[in-house]
Amino acid sequence: xxxxxxxxxxxxxxxxxxxxxxxxxxxxxxxLGLTGSKQGCDKGDCGACTVLLDGEAVLSCITPVWEAEGxxxxxxxxxxxxxxxxxxxxAFAETGxxxxxxxxxxxxxxAWGLLLRSPSPSRDEIKEALGGNLCRCTGYTKxxxxxxxxxxxxxxxxxxxxxTLPLSPCSGRRxxxxxxx
Numbered sequence: 001x002x003x004x005x006x007x008x009x010x011x012x013x014x015x016x017x018x019x020x021x022x023x024x025x026x027x028x029x030x031x032l033g034l035t036g037s038k039q040g041c042d043k044g045d046c047g048a049c050t051v052l053l054d055g056e057a058v059l060s061c062i063t064p065v066w067e068a069e070g071x072x073x074x075x076x077x078x079x080x081x082x083x084x085x086x087x088x089x090x091a092f093a094e095t096g097x098x099x100x101x102x103x104x105x106x107x108x109x110x111a112w113g114l115l116l117r118s119p120s121p122s123r124d125e126i127k128e129a130l131g132g133n134l135c136r137c138t139g140y141t142k143x144x145x146x147x148x149x150x151x152x153x154x155x156x157x158x159x160x161x162x163x164t165l166p167l168s169p170c171s172g173r174r175x176x177x178x179x180x181x
Contacts, residue, residue: 005069009034010078024068025049025060028075036076036105047133050106051075057113059132076105079112087153088112088146097146099137107133111147120151 002017009032016031028034028051037060040048044062051060052074053067079086085093088111098104107130114121114129121129126147127140135143 003066005065007032007065007068007073008071009073010075018065020066022065023061024051024053024058024063024065024073027065027068028060028073034075034077037109038102038105040102040106045134046103046106047110047130048103048106050109050133052109052113052116055113055116057110057129074109074112076108079108088115088150091146091149091153092143095142095146095149097138097142099135103133103135103137107135107143111143111150114147115151119154121147123148 001020003020004015004017005027007014007016007027009028014032016027018027018031022031025037025039028037029039037051038048039061040046042061044059047059049059049061050057052058052072053063054071055074080089088108092098092104092108097107110130110133111126114126118125123144126144130140130143130147
């Protein structure tokens with residue numbers, strides 16, 4: 001059985017008919033075509049599906065869609081303006097914080113949620129905020145550095161900066177190494 005769900009996604013009011021058992025992730029990806037949030041573990045373990053719900057990071061793969069009804073949902077597609085990265089995305093490009101890219105949308109959303117509530121987080125706060133996001137390509141140091149760099153640009157909720165590098169840089173490194181934290 002399908003139900004109509006009203007969501008506020010990336011500033012746009014959306015209505016979509018979805019099976020009642022669907023998660024927020026399934027609704028975003030398959031109901032609305034927003035594929036930035038990745039379907040990884042489907043158990044809330046990897047963080048690839050992270051989105052913001054009323055400004056707080058949530059795992060959309062374990063969030064029933066009805067819990068998001070009438071609330072503000074921000075996906076990775078909602079971070080930037082057309083043709084421009086926001087400061088967090090630009091910082092990831094500049095520091096090489098993005099590797100293969102699969103985990104990057106979830107990490108960006110967890111980090112964005114942190115920056116919205118704590119514009120100048122400590123390294124420990126960054127580690128805690130990103131603790132639920134798994135990355136198989138990096139040792140996390142460049143990711144932490146990217147969040148710290150974005151925090152210096154502020155004010156986070158409003159400022160947009162042009163990209164300094166392509167959206168998905170790849171350093172060619174695989175696995176963990178000298179930058180592991």
